[in-house]
Amino acid sequence: MPDVPWWNSAVIYEIYPRSFQDTNADGVGDLRGIIARLPYLVELGVDAIWICPIFPSPMADFGYDVANYIGIDPLFGTLPDFDVLLAEAHRSGLKVLLDLVPNHTSDRHPWFVQSRSSRDNAKRDWYLWRDGGADGAEPNNWLSQFGGSAWEFDPHTAQYYYHAFLKQQPDLNWRNPQVRHAIYDAMRFWLQRGVDGFRVDVLWHLIKDDQFRDNPVNPGFAVGGPPHEALLPLYTTDRPEMAEVLAQMRDVVDQFGERLLIGEIYLPVERLVAYYGRDLRGVHLPFNFSLLGAPWHAGTIGKLIQEYEAALPKGGWPNWVLGNHDRPRIAGRVGRKQARIAAMLLLTLRGTPTIYFGDEIGMTQVPIPPDRVRDPFQKNLPGIKMGRDGSRTPMQWDDSRYAGFSEAEPWLPLADDFRQYNVAKQRSDPTSIYQLYRQLIALRRSRSALLRGSYRPIHADGDLLLFFREQGPERLLVALNFGTGAAVAKFPDELVGTLLLSSHLDRQGEDVRGTIKLRSEEGVVIEVAGKTPMR
Ligand code: NOJ
Ligand code: CA
Numbered sequence: 001m002p003d004v005p006w007w008n009s010a011v012i013y014e015i016y017p018r019s020f021q022d023t024n025a026d027g028v029g030d031l032r033g034i035i036a037r038l039p040y041l042v043e044l045g046v047d048a049i050w051i052c053p054i055f056p057s058p059m060a061d062f063g064y065d066v067a068n069y070i071g072i073d074p075l076f077g078t079l080p081d082f083d084v085l086l087a088e089a090h091r092s093g094l095k096v097l098l099d100l101v102p103n104h105t106s107d108r109h110p111w112f113v114q115s116r117s118s119r120d121n122a123k124r125d126w127y128l129w130r131d132g133g134a135d136g137a138e139p140n141n142w143l144s145q146f147g148g149s150a151w152e153f154d155p156h157t158a159q160y161y162y163h164a165f166l167k168q169q170p171d172l173n174w175r176n177p178q179v180r181h182a183i184y185d186a187m188r189f190w191l192q193r194g195v196d197g198f199r200v201d202v203l204w205h206l207i208k209d210d211q212f213r214d215n216p217v218n219p220g221f222a223v224g225g226p227p228h229e230a231l232l233p234l235y236t237t238d239r240p241e242m243a244e245v246l247a248q249m250r251d252v253v254d255q256f257g258e259r260l261l262i263g264e265i266y267l268p269v270e271r272l273v274a275y276y277g278r279d280l281r282g283v284h285l286p287f288n289f290s291l292l293g294a295p296w297h298a299g300t301i302g303k304l305i306q307e308y309e310a311a312l313p314k315g316g317w318p319n320w321v322l323g324n325h326d327r328p329r330i331a332g333r334v335g336r337k338q339a340r341i342a343a344m345l346l347l348t349l350r351g352t353p354t355i356y357f358g359d360e361i362g363m364t365q366v367p368i369p370p371d372r373v374r375d376p377f378q379k380n381l382p383g384i385k386m387g388r389d390g391s392r393t394p395m396q397w398d399d400s401r402y403a404g405f406s407e408a409e410p411w412l413p414l415a416d417d418f419r420q421y422n423v424a425k426q427r428s429d430p431t432s433i434y435q436l437y438r439q440l441i442a443l444r445r446s447r448s449a450l451l452r453g454s455y456r457p458i459h460a461d462g463d464l465l466l467f468f469r470e471q472g473p474e475r476l477l478v479a480l481n482f483g484t485g486a487a488v489a490k491f492p493d494e495l496v497g498t499l500l501l502s503s504h505l506d507r508q509g510e511d512v513r514g515t516i517k518l519r520s521e522e523g524v525v526i527e528v529a530g531k532t533p534m535r
Pocket of ligand 2: 026
């Protein structure tokens with residue numbers, strides 16, 4: 001497609017490398033495992049993979065505590081392995097995105113080791129060091145997302161350092177130009193090797209208030225929620241100086257041609273869109289997480305789509321996410337049948353979709369016995385039942401002992417039902433959710449209305465969500481039934497078309513005239529012939 005960057009029409013697939021494919025029987029996935037499964041990704045039809053952190057790390061937060069930005073952790077393989085992965089992926093037509101973690105390092109990173117060694121070390125100012133209050137207490141009330149104060153006292157130099165996550169993840173000082181340049185150098189290292197871009201971890205956290213003011217109390221705090229939500233993160237996140245950082249990061253990638261920056265940003269939509277940057281000189285795709293926690297009702301979803309569409313800056317390209325390694329799995333949240341509706345929504349909305357590995361086979365949220373919990377967030381906050389392990393369990397490839405993931409006991413337990421829900425089984429079942437994903441991806445690729453067309457909602461009541469995707473003469477109608485009862489979508493007589501795809505995978509080619517009958521939890525895509533019906 002002329003003048004359209006590759007990521008505009010791409011489907012992105014998130015790989016949590018610990019859980020994708022193990023090749024050396026240590027129970028943890030690795031790079032050779034990803035290489036071995038590239039043909040699967042081609043078969044599924046995705047265009048790009050985003051691999052969660054694979055850099056040397058003590059693994060306190062499973063790779064999000066980076067001890068060296070320009071290497072590969074031996075658990076995952078070697079730099080030559082990575083080069084093979086990149087070359088093989090490119091040969092297969094797949095782009096590769098790495099996970100950049102610029103907000104914090106591991107406490108074992110040499111930068112932090114130096115920084116903490118003395119108050120006058122050259123790297124002291126690379127992190128956020130503060131004196132305690134008069135009584136020796138924490139410098140202010142800032143809270144860690146992983147529980148407790150965000151300040152850790154370091155007796156050696158008798159100051160506190162700030163950590164938005166674990167105390168093993170000290171935050172870098174993004175006001176220091178040397179820090180910025182060190183991270184930009186790391187980005188260039190990978191871009192020169194040929195990676196196609198980055199997903200940027202907690203992008204909205206990079207800059208903190210220079211006066212270290214206390215965060216205000218959150219009047220809407222819900223008891224039982226994550227404890228850090230007791231305060232509003234006014235002075236710890238989304239600071240005005242981010243605009244300049246965004247533009248700088250963008251300049252770095254733009255020097256390498258068409259590379260992609262995706263930002264991990266959990267903010268209300270009106271703030272989220274600021275991360276497209278001034279004059280769109282920010283990240284190409286600020287991750288849109290609005291579906292992750294939304295109540296699963298047609299009306300609510302319809303409204304959030306419209307709010308998102310309305311908030312986009314001119315020229316800003318949309319994107320949609322249904323799941324990731326931090327959030328409960330979609331099939332766990334809405335059920336396996338409704339997960340098909342979710343798939344259809346994800347792959348027919350306007351914008352770049354990101355699929356979380358395993359969602360394409362309907363993997364569900366796996367209950368983790370207390371003695372197998374690995375997530376540091378849940379270990380810190382055992383009471384709150386928001387652990388992330390349940391969405392990080394190994395990929396279910398087949399019905400062999402360890403689901404084809406490994407020859408050894410995996411680092412997290414497998415789902416009880418993996419013998420029923422696995423790639424091998426769904427490959428041979430023409431009505432499986434895996435086949436639905438494949439067909440949806442193939443359909444997207446074949447229709448410019450789905451890739452680039454406008455989004456036009458149609459008013460509907462109850463459990464129905466209806467919208468058109470239109471591009472030139474091409475006009476598709478998407479009708480999704482969020483309910484368990486049958487539903488009928490009525491249109492003026494002139495709606496005539498052909499059913500292209502049903503979520504049940506059994507009505508292809510049906511003629512449509514005026515009325516569309518949907519079964520329980522069914523979604524359909526219809527190619528509309530003739531003129532556009534009235535709203
Ligand atoms: C967001 C990542 O997705 C999550 O897994 C991690 O724990 C935090 N950032 C801290 O890096
Ligand atoms: Ca391994």
